[in-house]
Amino acid sequence: xxxPLPSARTSAGCLAGCSxxxxxxxxxxxxxxxxxxxxxxxxxxGRLDTGRVAVTGHSLGGAAALQAARQDxxxxxxxxxxxxxxxxxxxxxxQPVLGLTxxxxxxxxxxxxxxxxxxxxLSTATSYRLTVPGAAHLTFMDAxxxxxxxxxxxxxxxxxxxxxxxxxxxxxxxDSTLRREPGPLADVLSAYGxxxxxxx
Numbered sequence: 745x746x747x748p749l750p751s752a753r754t755s756a757g758c759l760a761g762c763s764x765x766x767x768x769x770x771x772x773x774x775x776x777x778x779x780x781x782x783x784x785x786x787x788x789x790g791r792l793d794t795g796r797v798a799v800t801g802h803s804l805g806g807a808a809a810l811q812a813a814r815q816d817x818x819x820x821x822x823x824x825x826x827x828x829x830x831x832x833x834x835x836x837x838x839q840p841v842l843g844l845t846x847x848x849x850x851x852x853x854x855x856x857x858x859x860x861x862x863x864x865x866l867s868t869a870t871s872y873r874l875t876v877p878g879a880a881h882l883t884f885m886d887a888x889x890x891x892x893x894x895x896x897x898x899x900x901x902x903x904x905x906x907x908x909x910x911x912x913x914x915x916x917x918x919d920s921t922l923r924r925e926p927g928p929l930a931d932v933l934s935a936y937g938x939x940x941x942x943x944x
Contacts, residue, residue, distance in 0.1 A: 825884035
């Protein structure tokens with residue numbers, strides 16, 4: 745007996761709920777694997793490559809992405825968009841990680857960047873932390889497109905530059921880690937801010 749795909753309503757609810765749940769992120773990968781193998785019929789059957797999946801999240805979702813990658817080796821890369829690692833003690837991540845962060849300000853938790861840096865230093869794959877100048881916490885999502893251009897909320901890069909920076913840096917990281925495209929990833933990333941590279 746084949747399990748039907750969830751309805752659009754159920755899928756949307758799952759995706760909303762999965763954004764901050766490491767187990768939910770892994771759970772979402774399982775039916776995609778079934779689609780890839782042809783076990784579930786649909787327009788994506790045979791068109792997916794679940795061997796090259798990155799787990800990504802913003803804020804609490806970024807923390808969940810790090811934890812999901814530690815728990816599920818099916819994820820080949822991790823992108824943490826300004827998320828504070830929430831596990832009790834920093835532990836290594838076996839996949840390459842890109843952490844995009846805002847600069848530390850007086851209102852930033854002073855433990856944030858040292859804790860993220862520790863996670864990256866412990867990682868068993870080359871990982872990167874890029875601090876984007878002028879960024880705020882909401883810079884790393886679509887908020888600059890619809891919120892008022894208040895720098896304390898969405899950062900100073902602005903409505904078009906914020907999404908462009910996030911898209912360019914994540915694309916370069918994914919092209920390098922998932923597609924194995926040659927080239928100096930560190931050089932590309934460092935054009936967008938202060939880069940730290942952490943080798944195993």
